[in-house]
Amino acid sequence: MSAARKLVENISRLMPEVARPKRRVSLAEKLVWTALVMLIYLIMGEVYLYGVPRAQVTEHFFILHVVFAQKTGTLTTLGIGPIVTAGILLQLLVGAEIIKLDLTKPEDRALFTSASKVLSIVVAAIQALAFSMSGMFGTLTAVQVALIFIQLMIATFVIMMLDELIQRGWGLGSGISLFIAVGVAQDIMIRLFSPMIVSPDGLYQGVILAMFQSLLSGQGLSPVLVRSHNMPDLIGLLTTIALILALIYLNAVEVEIPISYAKFSGFRANYPVKLLYVSVIPVIFASMIFGNVYYLASMLWNSYNQDGKNVFLNFLGTFERTEAGQIVPTGGLAYYMTSPGSIEGLLKDPTRGAVYAGLLIVFCLLFAKFWVNIGGLSPSKIAEQLVSAGMQVPGFRRTPEVIEKIIGKYISTVTILGAILVGLIAGVADYTNTFGTGTGILLLIGIVYQYYQLLVRERLTEMYPALGRLLGEA
Numbered sequence: 001m002s003a004a005r006k007l008v009e010n011i012s013r014l015m016p017e018v019a020r021p022k023r024r025v026s027l028a029e030k031l032v033w034t035a036l037v038m039l040i041y042l043i044m045g046e047v048y049l050y051g052v053p054r055a056q057v058t059e060h061f062f063i064l065h066v067v068f069a070q071k072t073g074t075l076t077t078l079g080i081g082p083i084v085t086a087g088i089l090l091q092l093l094v095g096a097e098i099i100k101l102d103l104t105k106p107e108d109r110a111l112f113t114s115a116s117k118v119l120s121i122v123v124a125a126i127q128a129l130a131f132s133m134s135g136m137f138g139t140l141t142a143v144q145v146a147l148i149f150i151q152l153m154i155a156t157f158v159i160m161m162l163d164e165l166i167q168r169g170w171g172l173g174s175g176i177s178l179f180i181a182v183g184v185a186q187d188i189m190i191r192l193f194s195p196m197i198v199s200p201d202g203l204y205q206g207v208i209l210a211m212f213q214s215l216l217s218g219q220g221l222s223p224v225l226v227r228s229h230n231m232p233d234l235i236g237l238l239t240t241i242a243l244i245l246a247l248i249y250l251n252a253v254e255v256e257i258p259i260s261y262a263k264f265s266g267f268r269a270n271y272p273v274k275l276l277y278v279s280v281i282p283v284i285f286a287s288m289i290f291g292n293v294y295y296l297a298s299m300l301w302n303s304y305n306q307d308g309k310n311v312f313l314n315f316l317g318t319f320e321r322t323e324a325g326q327i328v329p330t331g332g333l334a335y336y337m338t339s340p341g342s343i344e345g346l347l348k349d350p351t352r353g354a355v356y357a358g359l360l361i362v363f364c365l366l367f368a369k370f371w372v373n374i375g376g377l378s379p380s381k382i383a384e385q386l387v388s389a390g391m392q393v394p395g396f397r398r399t400p401e402v403i404e405k406i407i408g409k410y411i412s413t414v415t416i417l418g419a420i421l422v423g424l425i426a427g428v429a430d431y432t433n434t435f436g437t438g439t440g441i442l443l444l445i446g447i448v449y450q451y452y453q454l455l456v457r458e459r460l461t462e463m464y465p466a467l468g469r470l471l472g473e474a
Helices: 002-014 027-044 062-067 079-096 106-133 143-168 173-193 208-217 234-252 281-305 311-316 332-336 343-348 352-374 381-389 399-431 436-461 465-470
Strands: 254-261 269-275 318-321 327-329
Touching: 002 062, 002 106, 027 106, 027 143, 027 173, 027 436, 062 281, 079 106, 079 143, 079 281, 079 352, 106 143, 106 281, 143 173, 143 311, 143 318, 173 234, 173 436, 208 234, 234 399, 234 436, 269 399, 281 318, 281 327, 281 332, 281 352, 281 399, 281 436, 311 332, 318 332, 318 352, 327 332, 332 352, 343 352, 343 399, 352 399, 381 399, 399 436
Parallel strands: none
Antiparallel strands: 254 269, 318 327
């Protein structure tokens, strides 16, 4: 471990980093830096990779694009995928104690950050190679593959620096959360107000403009009630509104366990256990697995199995190439691990829709249980934290074992229910053409709430500096 530690430290020294501010950055400055980072990321999402034919660019795995803020064919083709994947892998290794790090120590936290940056570059290299050689951009020459690989690596490094700029105190929150929220919000705005005409029905892409266009032409609302080719429609708009309201409610649902201070028995409080206890972490894990299976299967098919004679590779995924040169799944795991995407797609193959939703829910359940055990959310960890903080459950002995049994009943239940709910939202919402996908809206609501809390805190600490010192502000 000491040799690996030294290697990571030596590599990290060669990588540039963003310096922390030596003075207190005002809220106005943080907002400016945050807006600038957001603008740069949006511009990167509109700059297409040199050497990739525009006709070959298509969205293959949209839920992963939402979770990782990706936009295929552009400089954000990999998005925050390498950063998130590296962070999760390291968190899993540390949580399972395969890597021995005490994150309460500053030197170990610094090593964890350095290791995350190094691993992010490694993951980015693997993913960039997969994208370049998978055939998703059609048949490319060796020079084109090299150019795409280099561009994706440089873009990933820029995204890492943008995220670090925000997290080092120059902006608000984290770049990862910002990029996800911007991506989801952008998709919703396009589906609401896009003035482009890209569908055979001759209506605007944005459902709001399409509604007025349909009404003014005397056709009523029937043409925009349900639209083909995954175009935004009224059903999708109503579903999106209903889902937002439902998610706001679900995020507020919690079970409150009464606790009290052992030294001051008259002082009581409640320990909240949210229904969505593990949030969307299970969906992120499942999306990673599904996406990697899809990309691996497409790369292997394109390189070794276009004739469909390899039984094992057929099990991973079979594809076909369209007239435009794009490859689309037709069978195997890659086919059933991608959503039909709309009611139209669901009606064409209900089995695919049922298998996809079922697999997503099962993986969410497995990852939810796994994350609770290794992510510091298990009943035993919570019990230890409460006891070390001098808390106890009234009427019971103040021991970790007793508190663990009491809390464990609630945590086990909400872990299972929460995983099923987020799996259903992510899997089923797409069938109704929900704007931004169910997972995206769930992420967006959580991130917006976090930013609201950050803004309130920043404003309070500016108005009352003493409160800032109490909260640990610089």
